[in-house]
Amino acid sequence: xxxxxxxxxxxxxxxxxxxxxxxxxxxxxxxxxxxxxxxxxxxxxxxxxxxxxxxxxxxxxxxxxxxxxxxxxxxxxxxxxxxxxxxxxxxxxxxxxxxxxxxxxxxxxxxxxxxxxxxxxxxxxxxxxxxxxxxxxxxxxxxxxxxxxxxxxxxx
Numbered sequence: 001x002x003x004x005x006x007x008x009x010x011x012x013x014x015x016x017x018x019x020x021x022x023x024x025x026x027x028x029x030x031x032x033x034x035x036x037x038x039x040x041x042x043x044x045x046x047x048x049x050x051x052x053x054x055x056x057x058x059x060x061x062x063x064x065x066x067x068x069x070x071x072x073x074x075x076x077x078x079x080x081x082x083x084x085x086x087x088x089x090x091x092x093x094x095x096x097x098x099x100x101x102x103x104x105x106x107x108x109x110x111x112x113x114x115x116x117x118x119x120x121x122x123x124x125x126x127x128x129x130x131x132x133x134x135x136x137x138x139x140x141x142x143x144x145x146x147x148x149x150x151x152x153x154x155x156x
Contacts (some may be wrong), residue, residue, distance in 0.1 A: 001020045054112050062105055126153035 072094045077081070083091070130150045135143055 050112055052111055057105055058109055062102060065098050065102050065105075069095055069102075072098070123155040126156050127151075 068100065072091045076091050076095075080088070127150050131148065131152065134148050138146070138148075
């Protein structure tokens with residue numbers, strides 16, 4: 001474009017603020033990356049601690065329980081003729097509770113493994129689920145008499 005005096009029409013745009021904003025964004029991205037790296041390291045450390053805890057639970061707690069169970073079984077078998085019915089009942093109660101505690105420890109260990117596994121999510125057809133729930137919950141004669149319709153629902 002040419003102006004009246006035949007000089008080119010020039011427009012200047014100050015991009016200083018844009019450049020400063022870009023620099024600030026790059027700085028923030030760098031900080032976020034560093035923070036993510038630190039958090040990942042912390043998470044790995046916590047996972048190692050969890051593994052150590054699981055080992056301690058499985059070994060340090062279960063071994064004494066097995067010993068108590070074994071000793072009580074030994075007493076029941078080897079001293080059966082010297083124990084009255086109450087003594088036998090109490091030793092069996094000890095064994096039952098030791099076995100319950102062992103199962104509880106095993107369940108806690110399984111739970112700790114679940115928390116460390118990667119979760120895989122899949123979609124759920126909510127429309128089909130609503131229809132299935134209706135059919136499962138309604139009495140058979142009601143299902144035949146009612147026309148149950150569900151508008152399309154979003155997947156969950």
